[in-house]
Amino acid sequence: MKAHTIAESLVMPATKILVKHVIGEEAVAKLESVSLSNNTVQRRIEEMSSDIADQVIAGVRASKFALCTKVLPPKLLSSLNRVMKIVNFVKTSALNTRLFKLLCEDFGSDHICLLYHTEVRWLSSGNTMRRLFELRDELLVFFMEKKHDFHKDLEDEKFISRLAYLSDIFGALNHLNLSFQGPNCSVSDFILKLGAFVWKLDLWIKNVERKCYGLFELLTTLKSEPNDQFSQEIVHHLSLLKTELMYYFPDVTRCAYIAHTFSVDPADLPVGTGEQEGLIDIQADETAKMKHKECSPMDLWVSMASSYLTLARHAVPQLLIFSSTWECEQGLAMMTIKSKSRNSLAAPGHDF
Known part of the structure; x- marks a missing residue:
């Protein structure tokens, strides 16, 4: 150096x-x-x-999406905390980890270990719960042999139902989060995907109210359907989740023409700002239509900025916004940092 x-x-x-x-x-x-x-x-x-x-x-x-875990009703939150205690009991002990691995191998299980949960990788909780759900029978035998109280949770149908639901809903959030990651993901893409997810939440609420649970993959594998009390619990959580998302991500689609320049009605734009007239002009521009098909939204608006300054002045700042923490996390992953906080981002020896 x-x-x-x-x-x-x-x-x-x-x-x-x-x-x-x-x-x-x-x-x-x-x-x-x-x-x-x-x-x-x-x-x-x-x-x-x-x-x-x-x-x-x-x-x-403090990521806004991490706040989704904060809206869990008391019983679901209690189940989530219980899951983490079960995982930690096995994973924080080298002996327990080896013994559980041997038990899974004897059972011929698809997996031989639990997944570790970290506070920073909050979405890991979804993978953690799904793996625990898939290994619940092996864990039951493990805790019964150890005569540990955790076996009571794994024999409790209500706990297993909540575990299945939490695995499913966090899996949906995992899928949504992954769709925001990667280069060239703009805030307009973010808004559209988030809007679609909120729409799905409305649909799921209606389905659960009608006792339709087909959208929850693991929950439907259980022998008994959720009772009325648990159904209300699910509806309550989905409603809270929607409210939380709408609070932290309010409707910012004022510049809807950023990504859908030629499908937005000029009449939907604010009057007196020049945006209506500008949108009419660009929609009649054949060169702009060709560039729209060939270029990304950012390249389009940068190249058309001199011709359509009023529209570009609103569009370009929106496109410059980071839609997620993905870029930060990529940069952090390449840094060599010696600190306790950095160590908490990874747990060598555990799979994620």
């Missing part, structure tokens, strides 16, 4: 000359106490990097 000597060899001498002429000799003397050695500069760089990493991690933990 190249030594951090530029501050000592270039920046400090230049600063002394500047301070001498602007402030005086006494100020120059004070600069002598400032340490700019290679070790000092390197340590400060590492401290700043660690602080930046901590801020990014805190941002990921």
Whole structure:
């Protein structure tokens, strides 16, 4: 690694000359106490990097989608916490992990281990619960042999029903979250996908109210259907989830023409802003139609900015918004950070 000597060899001498002429000799003397050695500069760089990493991690933990887990009704939340305790009991003990693996191998199970849950990777809770649901019979035998109270949960039909439902709903959120990841995903794509998910929530609520549970893959594999009380619990949770999403992601489709330039009715745009007239002009522009088919929304509006300034002034800032934390997480994954917070992002030896 190249030594951090530029501050000592270039920046400090230049600063002394500047301070001498602007402030005086006494100020120059004070600069002598400032340490700019290679070790000092390197340590400060590492401290700043660690602080930046901590801020990014805190941002990921406070992700608006993570708040979806905060709207769980008490009984569902209790089941979720119980699941994590079961997983931690097995995964945090090397002996329990080995014993459970041997038991699964003896049973000829499709899986031989549970999945670990981390606070940062909040969506891992969906995968964690699904794996536990799939290995519930093996876990029941494991805890009965150990004479642990967890076997009572796994024998409780209500707990298993809630586990199945939580696995299904978090699986749907997993799928939604993955659709936001990757390059060239704009906020307009985000809005459309989120709107579709909210629409699905309305549909699911109506289906559950009619005692139709076909949309929940694991829940429908159980012998008994949810009773009225659990059905109301599901409806309540789905309603809370919709309210939470609409609160944190309000309707921002004012610039609907960003991605669907030639299908939006100009009359739907605000009057007096010039957007209606501009949209009519661009919809009549054959060159713009060709570019719309060939280019991404960003490339289209950047190339047409000089011709349709009013529309571009609204469209380009919307397209520059990060639609998810994916870009941040990709950058963080490439960083070498030595801190307790960074360590919590990964758990060597566990599969996710």
